Amino acid sequence: MADNIHTPEQASRREWVGLCVLSIACLIYSMDLSVLFLAVPAIVADLDPSASQLLWINDIYGFMVAGFLVTMGTLGDRIGRRRVLLMGAFAFGVASAFAAFSNTPGQLILARALLGIAGATIAPSTLSLIVNLFKNEAERNRAISIWGTAFALGGLVGPLIGGILLQYFHWGSVFLINIPVMLLLLAVAPFLLPEYKNNDAGRLDLLSVVLSLATVLPIIYGFKHMAADGFQLAQIVYIGLGLLVGLLFVRRQRRLSDPLVDLALFRVPAFTASLMVNLAGVFFVFGVFLFQNLFLQLVLGLSPLEAALWSAPSALVFAVMSFQAYRFTNRFGPVRTVLGGLLVNAAGAAAMAIAAYAESLIGILGSSMIIGFGFVPVVLTTTGLIVGTAPPERAGSASAISETSAEFGGALGIAVLGSLATLIYRMAMNRADLSSLNPVQAEAVSATLAGAVETARSMPGSTSAVWLETAKSGFSLGFAICCVVATVTLLLLAIVARRVYATAHIDESTLAPH
Incomplete structure (x- = not known):
């Protein structure tokens, strides 16, 4: 038995530099969850959104992130985690420019929705790539800690950076700061990050994607509005609808040979x-x-x-x-x-x-x-x-x-x-x-x-x-x-x-x- 035990190889400088790039991308993703809070007064003065539009400007990013996480994480397993990350980084940069120069509330809501979909590629891709980069368990723990630090710092520095930019620039500047980071990721990721995909994975089941979105989005929406408005019939209906679709989603995953979510994971x-x-x-x-x-x-x-x-x-x-x-x-x-x-x-x-x-x-x-x-x-x-x-x-x-x-x-x-x-x-x-x-x-x-x-x-x-x-x-x-x-x-x-x-x-x- 002892002869079969070996210590996985330690990471080189290349892996640690790759981790820094992944962590910065994760920081930007996390920062976009909170950076908009201080910009709301300037957006209201400039675009004059209705109360409902303002609510969607604030919430749509988080909704789209939550809704597309499972789809994007599974897509990375199928077509390549680095590829999905780079596609998401490009889309995140384009959507950031679209948000920064929005002239109407509708445009800003659409841009924030696209940012959320692109952002959903970043968290699962960066975390799963860390598993590929660091084979040594102790080093992997340290890498995940650094990744977690970047995620935490994003929430902390988002309002701070937003406040500084809003003091001197147009509110769109809080989105423009995303673009240089995404360009850096696009430039260096092909050289620093390994590609990984499951060559035996089947095709992505589009009906499962739709069912996953129809499960997550109503539940998240219901709970968020329950927190703001208290228990109301509408919130209960949304949550119940999401749970009902969730049952259909689970039944479909059990029947598929290549499910969107492998339910066998929950037996571990x-x-x-x-x-x-x-x-x-x-x-x-x-x-x-x-x-x-x-x-x-x-x-x-x-x-x-x-x-x-x-x-x-x-x-x-x-x-x-x-x-x-x-x-x-x-x-x-x-x-x-x-x-x-x-x-x-x-x-x-x-x-x-x-x-x-x-x-x-x-x-x-x-x-x-x-x-x-x-x-x-x-x-x-x-x-x-x-x-x-x-x-x-x-x-x-x-x-x-x-x-x-x-x-x-x-x-x-x-x-x-x-x-x-x-x-x-x-x-x-x-x-x-x-x-x-x-x-x-x-x-x-x-x-x-x-x-x-x-x-x-x-x-x-x-x-x-x-x-x-x-x-x-x-x-x-x-x-x-x-x-x-x-x-x-x-x-x-x-x-x-x-x-x-x-x-x-x-x-x-x-x-x-x-």
Whole structure:
């Protein structure tokens, strides 16, 4: 047995340079999810979109990314991951120019949709190519950490870069910065990145593509609007429609000899457990940090800039941990890293619950740093397990499933936890004396804390003091209860994951402590 054990060859400088190129492309893809937020006022002034058009300008990119991830990841397995990445990079550059010079809201919506479709090629292609570049498990963990750092930094620097550009240039400049990076990728990728495709793969089943889109898009749409508008029949109908089409999609995949999604992947215990942990981690972090941002501004009264500055230390923890997560995986192994990270994450959520109930600024920020210490190694390690336990010819599909799971987790976390917190807030407001308000004001105050704060600003000084404090306390209580739910669920998840990983018999012998 010992004679058959060998250490995979280590990567050369070429592979590490290739990783840098892939990471920069991933940073741009991630940055486009958030870079538009600060540009909205300038876009409204220039293009005068309707409320519905503005909503689609903001949301269509994320919808298209989520909808096309599985298709593009599987397409890469079939025709070549590098080829799909280069096609996507070219389309991303063209769509960026189209967005930058849009003259109407309709043009900008179309450009953002095309950006989303092109962006869906980048995340699964870059991640699956990392599997090809790095054969050594320890080096692959480090590479995935660097990739994760780029993804995290994209979300952090997107608003910052957007703010700087908007200070001096037209709003279209936030899209033009994509073009030089895509040109760099097109120029160097053919020389630095290996091509990989499954030569035995059959033709792409177009009906499966349509069914996958009809599954993902309505569900994501329903959950996103549920978070914004609360439980409404329309949102439930969209989610139900998506689930129904999803059943048809699964039935078709079982019958096809070359399915779009290989359902056999879900029979691999390590793959399924890692996917479940990954989704749950994103679910709670998205929900908790949505509450955190609202808490800092609406409960504590900080301005957006003050809230951003106070949140900088926890954002720094996320960035640093993304870069250093591989050390934990290499030293302790993936299973212990995931289980330990879940426990740390649960401890951070418990601390957040206490801080939210006490309305403590320092407690909230300290808790978010603890969550960062636990969450980042968990998500990056499970991502590595998802692509590492899948057969090499299915790495692109596995990467796409991982990214789609994260999209679902984020949308679901915001919707479900947001709805729970809203329910608790409204129950708390039933006790408030709103007799001094007219019906419209009372409805706004009872619905959300944002409505209560906005109403209070329009009223004389002390008139709103009592019910506004009740509103803030109700929000804080809802925030705290959601964190308690997160704590309990993460602890239960750690127990379940431990049992599943124990049956998976993951080989950790290739991981050398560093």
